[in-house]
Amino acid sequence: MTSQPVNRGGRPPVGPTISSAYPQSLLDQIHAAAGGEGVARAVWLRRAAERAIPHVAYDRGDTIAPATAELGGWLDAAREWALDVDAPQEEREFRAAAYGECVTVVGDALRQALAALPLTETRDAYAQAEAADPTETPELGLLWGRASGTEMAAGILHGLVQALPVDALRVRERASLDDPQMDLEA
Numbered sequence: 001m002t003s004q005p006v007n008r009g010g011r012p013p014v015g016p017t018i019s020s021a022y023p024q025s026l027l028d029q030i031h032a033a034a035g036g037e038g039v040a041r042a043v044w045l046r047r048a049a050e051r052a053i054p055h056v057a058y059d060r061g062d063t064i065a066p067a068t069a070e071l072g073g074w075l076d077a078a079r080e081w082a083l084d085v086d087a088p089q090e091e092r093e094f095r096a097a098a099y100g101e102c103v104t105v106v107g108d109a110l111r112q113a114l115a116a117l118p119l120t121e122t123r124d125a126y127a128q129a130e131a132a133d134p135t136e137t138p139e140l141g142l143l144w145g146r147a148s149g150t151e152m153a154a155g156i157l158h159g160l161v162q163a164l165p166v167d168a169l170r171v172r173e174r175a176s177l178d179d180p181q182m183d184l185e186a
Contacts, residue, residue: 075165078098083096103164
């Protein structure tokens, strides 16, 4: 029976070690990106490699769909909690206020993130570089990638804002009724 070597501290094993040489400018960008995310360079490089794998091998639905389903489930549960017919009216009103505040805070945070995206800056940087030298170069491709990626991020954030419920006022109105399950249209 062979025994495994004992790790007496240090980094946990992740896989085989590889060595790569990078131009200094790219290495500086990697260090800055890793620092910006608060992770080690090796972690950042592993994540970058995982993102670069074709979508067939890396199914984004494995990360996005469950997260949005969890958000929707949580909001549905909070809405039902606010409209619990067995809870006292005053308690329902407090719960409805919490539900409305949650939706508002999440929406505000998403809108702030959307507003913070450097859409104009990345578009302008690409347009200026292309105007100066329309030859396809790695630098021009990187600028295009940044501009396109920023636009994609804006689309995702906008989609999340649009997916938030807009029923906070209606939930508050229902919560104040003797029977919160009663149809307000009648």
